[in-house]
Amino acid sequence: MTQTQDPAARAIELREQIDLHNHRYYVLDEPSIPDAEYDRLFNELKAIEEAQPDLITPDSPTQRVGGAALSAFGTVAHEVPMLSLGNAFDEQSMRDFDRRVREGLDLPAGDLFGAGEAVEYCCEPKLDGLAVSLLYENGQLVRGATRGDGSTGEDISSNVRTIRNVPLKLRGQGWPAVLEVRGEVFINKAGFEALNERAREAGSKTFANPRNAAAGSLRQLDPNITRARPLEFCCYGIGRVDGELPDSQVGILHQLREWGLSISKELKLAAGVDECLEYYRDIGERRAALGYEIDGVVFKVNKLAYQRELGFRAREPRWAIAHKFPAMEEITELLDVEFQVGRTGAVTPVARLRPVLVAGVTVSNATLHNMDEVARLGLMIGDSVIIRRAGDVIPQVMQVVADMRPADARPVKIPEQCPVCGSDVERTQLIKRGRGRETVSEGAVYRCVGRLTCQAQLKQAIIHFVSRRALDIDGLGEKIVEQLVDTGLVSSPADLYLLTYEQVLALEGFAEISTKNLLGSIQDSKQPTLARFIYALGIPDVGEETAKLLARSLGSLQRISQALPEVLVYLPDVGMEVAHEIHAFFDDEHNQTVIRQLLERGLVLQEEGELNPELAASVSLAEFITRLEIPGVAKTGAERLAASFTSLEAIMQADWLELKRVERFTEKAQTGLRDYFADAQRRERVLQIEQQLKAFGMHWDSPRAAQSEGMPLSGQTWVLTGGLEAFSRDVAKDYLESLGAKVAGSVSAKTHCVVAGPGAGSKLAKAEQLNVPVLDEQGLLDLLKDHGIEP
Ligand SMILES: NC(=O)c1ccc[n+]([C@@H]2O[C@H](COP(=O)([O-])OP(=O)(O)OC[C@H]3O[C@@H](n4cnc5c(N)ncnc54)[C@H](O)[C@@H]3O)[C@@H](O)[C@H]2O)c1
Secondary structure (H helix, E strand, C coil), rough: CCCCCCCHHHHHHHHHHCCCCHHHHHHHCCCCCCCCHHHHHHHHHHHHHHCCCCHHCCCCCCCCCCCCCCCCCCEEEECCCCCEEEEECCCCHHHHHHHHHHHHCCCCCCCCCCCCCCEEEEEEEEEEEEEEEEEEEEEEEEEEEEECCCEEECCCCCCCCCCCCCCCCCCCCCCEEEEEEEEEEECCCHHHHHHHHHHCCCCCCCCCCCHHHHHHHCCCCHHHHHCCCCCEEEEEEEEEEEEECCCHHHHHHHHHHCCCCCEECCEEECCCCCHHHHHHHHHHHHHHHHHCCEEEEEEEEEEHHHHHHHHHEECCCEEEEEEEEEEEEEEEEEEEEEEECCCEEEEEEEEEEHHHHHHCCEEEEEECCHHHEEEEHEEEECCEEEEEECCCCEEEHHHECCCCCCCCECCCCCCEEEECCCEEEEEEEEEECCCEEEEEEEEEEECCCCCCEEEEHHHHHHHHHHHCCCCCCCCCHHHHHHHHCCCCCCCCCCHHHHHHCCCCCCCCCCHHHHHHHHHHHHHHCCEEEEHHHHCCCCCCCCCHHHHHHHHHHHCCHHHHCCCHHCCCCCCCCHHHHHHHHHHHHHHHHHHHHHHHHHHHHCCECCCCCCCCHHHCCEEHHHHHHHHHHHCCCCCCHHHHHHHHHHHHHHHHHHHHHHHHHHHCHHHHHHHHHHHHCHHHHHHHHHHHHHHHHHHHCCCCCCCCHHHHHCCCCCCCEEEEEECCCCCCHHHHHHHHCCCCCCEECCCCCCCEEEEECCCHHHHHHHHHHHCCEECCCCHHHHHHHHCCCCC
């Protein structure tokens, strides 16, 4: 961007740029620069035009609102224009606004300190979504429209009808014959994250921010897409009204709430500008904790008579102002991409940025997740990028600024050797077993193969091993771990148990007492529970919950370490990928050595013991065969086989004739089955899996499993969350299972229903996002009663 000195030429240049950005923002819902950058361009143009009013053109963006309506929708003429708002970025501009209001109303200028008569203001958060007009005739919703350019908007009636908190009919009575309600359509933070998470999983484009997500969702030509998006409406004003309404802004909003419209829970009345500033500070402090994104607060003169008297200027009312918060998104340059090595060896790209101030904090690094993310962003070194820092969240690169790539931009390349230890870096592979075959695809993660010989991985592994939720060794912070590794005293977690008094005392910052304390906590850590120990090992993808599950259901380190992946997947919530990680971890010689050394050096695992087959899924012969994914043999085929033969061996050895006798067992299935078991190694493996399942006490062919076909909830997956009053969640689980349902620990698109009691949190939120039906406790009791269960 070249800065032209001549204001007239600069104004033309700015108008062109702003028009382009308006089009991208309002029409395409695809801005290419952050709002803060846009605001700078806009304010620069405004300043030029204020200094030289003769430069103002009627089509200047400073004289207009928004962008043109998309022709794909029908158009709607706004009888009362839908305007924008003036902005204040600091306290002084707010005081100037208040002064202009008082002057405009001929209110006493005030004392020496400029206090004067306090004007009452209606205060609300400024939701970051898009303005929408809803038209009610005789209480019925007849039309919904976007703001468009302020005088013409788009007809989005079918879409607004899908928004859950937009009443199709007003409640109560006494509404004006014609009532145009105005407010913001937005997506809350959780909904925005979930939407982007899904987009990332699908490898498609993510939304830059909740505002674009809301606009993009609302302006869909197919209302069914809009329906699936978590849109909400919050009402903050009115347009055309034929009839009576209260005579103040706050009075009207309370009235609208009576009629069933949602208004802001943060709505307040402030007497004078100081109370407005107080409100701004209060909301600002709570901004990160609010469930939705806001970019400021809005103040409106409360008395309608005053509003009428003040009127409008070009694109904004004189009686309202938006006091903006510091922007969370900024533009900067990607100077380089460096690679960090984590605990599991994952080599992660990190963006090095030209330092930039974002919401009061200088940002010079941002996470890039993995190389797929780099590819998805289309990122090159030298690019201008938009970064976002919201609350305490690690700054993220949101997008590359289009049209600003320098000629010497370089691609981001994953190093072939580990930047820390020089070992090879390999791309992880995703192994999928299906249809009797293995398919291998490339994973998103690259790993340094150096494992514990790589200092970066070793340090992280030890930090994890001693962390609070693992072996909880107090006093072993990151700095000390670094010293222990750098001095060569420790080259595996097992070496911690060999440290001597002299060795620790010689470390930087250690004196007698601290040395004793550290050695004491190392001693104290020698009796971890099995679950903590499994978690502490740092098996990729095995978090605390999975570690607990493994410990509870298999009961011993020996069984866990010998479990075949095909058996582990029978545990609830363990997928093939995790099962393979677990198996590969214990299969690795180096890991075996470390574990042996840990035990030799005095670790005694607690709570080792019984198998707990209750936690393991029941396995029917039919299910077992289905899971082998034999070509041609799907679920029904497997059921028919299981019904005709009594054992797995019998099925393996079946000849043509016996297979032909199986009812409705296709020729394709017969061939598939015989080919599958023709391989001696395969036969052996299958028998091994069967044997281990039985040895682990899984209910082989349990009557419950066989029964569950044809039971009321068979084939359904349920999730329980929050508290229940009538009985515990475990009891609820038993009831549901007795009706044939599977009860899982996490909500996914495949969940049939979620039972949410008081205190339900993220699982309930996820269910709502995924449109999974939710029952409360009473709903569950009713359902149980319908099936003859009365607790
Ligand atoms: N990044 C880009 O390329 C780009 C392009 C164009 C515009 N923009 C952004 O959009 C802004 C201008 O947009 P604008 O004209 O919609 O103005 P605005 O967003 O500054 O303010 C007006 C809007 O605020 C919203 N609003 C939220 N809460 C409200 C409340 N309680 N009362 C009244 N209104 C409320 C309404 O939608 C209203 O239309 C710029 O400041 C910029 O940040 C960015």
